[in-house]
Amino acid sequence: xxxxxxxxxxxxxxxxxxxKVKNIVASDPNRRVVVVSALGRRQxxxxxxTDLLYLIAAxxxxxxxxxxxWETIVAxxxxxxxxxxxxxxxxxxxxxxxxDLSQKSLNEEFLVSRGEYFTAKLVAEYLGYQFLDAKDVIAxxxxxxxxxxxxxTKLQAAVPDDERVVIPGFYGAFPSGAVKLFNRGGSDxxxxxxxxxxxxxxxxxxxxxxxxxMADPRIIDNPVSVAQLSYEELSELSYMGASVLHEETIxxxxxxxIPIHIKNTNDPAAAGTVIxxxxxGHPQRISGISGKKDFVSLTIYKSQMSTELxxxxxxxxxxxxxxxxxxxxxTGIDHVGIVIxxxxxxxxxxxxxxxxxxELNADEVVVKKDISLITIVGASLIxxxxxxxxxxxALAKSNIGVQLIAQSPREVNMIIGVANEDYLPAITALYxxxxx
Ligand code: ASP
Numbered sequence: 559x560x561x562x563x564x565x566x567x568x569x570x571x572x573x574x575x576x577x578k579v580k581n582i583v584a585s586d587p588n589r590r591v592v593v594v595s596a597l598g599r600r601q602x603x604x605x606x607x608t609d610l611l612y613l614i615a616a617x618x619x620x621x622x623x624x625x626x627x628w629e630t631i632v633a634x635x636x637x638x639x640x641x642x643x644x645x646x647x648x649x650x651x652x653x654x655x656x657x658d659l660s661q662k663s664l665n666e667e668f669l670v671s672r673g674e675y676f677t678a679k680l681v682a683e684y685l686g687y688q689f690l691d692a693k694d695v696i697a698x699x700x701x702x703x704x705x706x707x708x709x710x711t712k713l714q715a716a717v718p719d720d721e722r723v724v725i726p727g728f729y730g731a732f733p734s735g736a737v738k739l740f741n742r743g744g745s746d747x748x749x750x751x752x753x754x755x756x757x758x759x760x761x762x763x764x765x766x767x768x769x770x771x772m773a774d775p776r777i778i779d780n781p782v783s784v785a786q787l788s789y790e791e792l793s794e795l796s797y798m799g800a801s802v803l804h805e806e807t808i809x810x811x812x813x814x815x816i817p818i819h820i821k822n823t824n825d826p827a828a829a830g831t832v833i834x835x836x837x838x839g840h841p842q843r844i845s846g847i848s849g850k851k852d853f854v855s856l857t858i859y860k861s862q863m864s865t866e867l868x869x870x871x872x873x874x875x876x877x878x879x880x881x882x883x884x885x886x887x888x889t890g891i892d893h894v895g896i897v898i899x900x901x902x903x904x905x906x907x908x909x910x911x912x913x914x915x916x917e918l919n920a921d922e923v924v925v926k927k928d929i930s931l932i933t934i935v936g937a938s939l940i941x942x943x944x945x946x947x948x949x950x951x952a953l954a955k956s957n958i959g960v961q962l963i964a965q966s967p968r969e970v971n972m973i974i975g976v977a978n979e980d981y982l983p984a985i986t987a988l989y990x991x992x993x994x
Contacts (some may be wrong), residue, residue, distance in 0.1 A: 604936045
């Protein structure tokens with residue numbers, strides 16, 4: 559019964575956190591495979607190790623000295639080593655790396671991956687586990703995607719049933735051996751891949767909050783956490799900004815139905831959140847509220863549009879040509895709204911409007927900017943008119959005008975568009991009505 563246990567940077571920010579990690583790992587012998595992020599922030603103003611390494615890479619690129627920053631990195635690793643009484647020569651390996659940086663041309667991804675590498679080496683010695691380098695087991699294809707078959711073969715060979723290992727997250731290697739990073743926050747993905755390839759019973763993801771919070775804590779004071787989410791609910795929440803897990807985490811494990819358990823390293827007794835499609839009997843009204851600002855809606859008007867075969871395809875092809883992802887498509891009889899994220903627009907708006915008018919022979923294209931989209935997620939929304947009524951009552955009571963409504967055919971979420979200035983009041987009103 560293998561548990562793959564991943565610790566994020568906040569669980570490994572300094573020596574005291576390492577001690578908590580050791581207690582957690584030691585408290586269940588099934589925690590045989592541990593995946594780690596690089597040292598995280600010790601307090602709010604602190605830097606994450608990965609950010610420091612990216613900064614070093616930028617200094618090297620611009621030919622600027624980086625001595626002081628390098629000293630900070632070395633000091634942080636040495637403090638962990640000394641405080642925990644470890645023998646691993648982290649200073650020596652860091653010095654070798656520094657020499658290499660000044661002599662060879664820089665492989666930026668390799669440099670940045672060293673945050674996870676050194677952290678994993680220290681954790682491995684501290685736990686008494688073997689260090690298993692991610693470059694030897696997480697296999698990328700030349701096109702930059704993970705080769706799951708090769709990864710599984712390598713992992714299964716490297717981790718026999720009685721082996722206990724620590725694997726650095728966030729990177730793997732191309733067939734050439736060159737290191738390749740995942741996107742930021744990608745250690746979550748490493749953990750999920752390892753859990754799926756080794757057929758784990760559970761994938762634990764230890765962080766600094768007691769589970770998935772039902773709203774953004776920067777907006778709602780002390781939001782409650784949710785006991786259980788389905789994979790789909792988690793995807794909807796992450797896509798719209800909830801930041802507990804990297805949004806790609808579920809893909810490797812969903813088809814195997816391996817539950818993800820989000821736990822708090824600083825409060826291991828707290829129940830946390832279980833993500834699984836099994837009904838664990840946690841009745842809850844909704845699973846969470848999340849959202850993002852700065853969307854743009856373009857409404858294309860053309861009389862008799864609904865009888866014009868292929869109109870929507872031609873409209874969408876124009877967005878594709880402008881490399882714009884379409885988020886929502888509310889339609890009327892002779893108009894269609896196309897909602898996109900404003901961040902991808904890059905000064906193309908006038909050009910886009912002009913092209914839509916000309917190529918579609920549209921009567922008019924009306925642009926509305928500064929829209930926020932808020933998603934209310936929960937399987938209990940399915941067919942529940944009471945809940946739907948509560949959503950609009952909450953907004954009406956706070957005098958918030960709704961600019962757009964979208965509900966997926968699965969009804970697991972409802973998306974409401976409001977003006978950017980109504981974003982915070984809307985989330986607050988919805989939380990108060992639906993959760994507290
Ligand atoms: N250390 C990497 C980052 O900060 C990866 C991770 O933490 O998951 O993005």
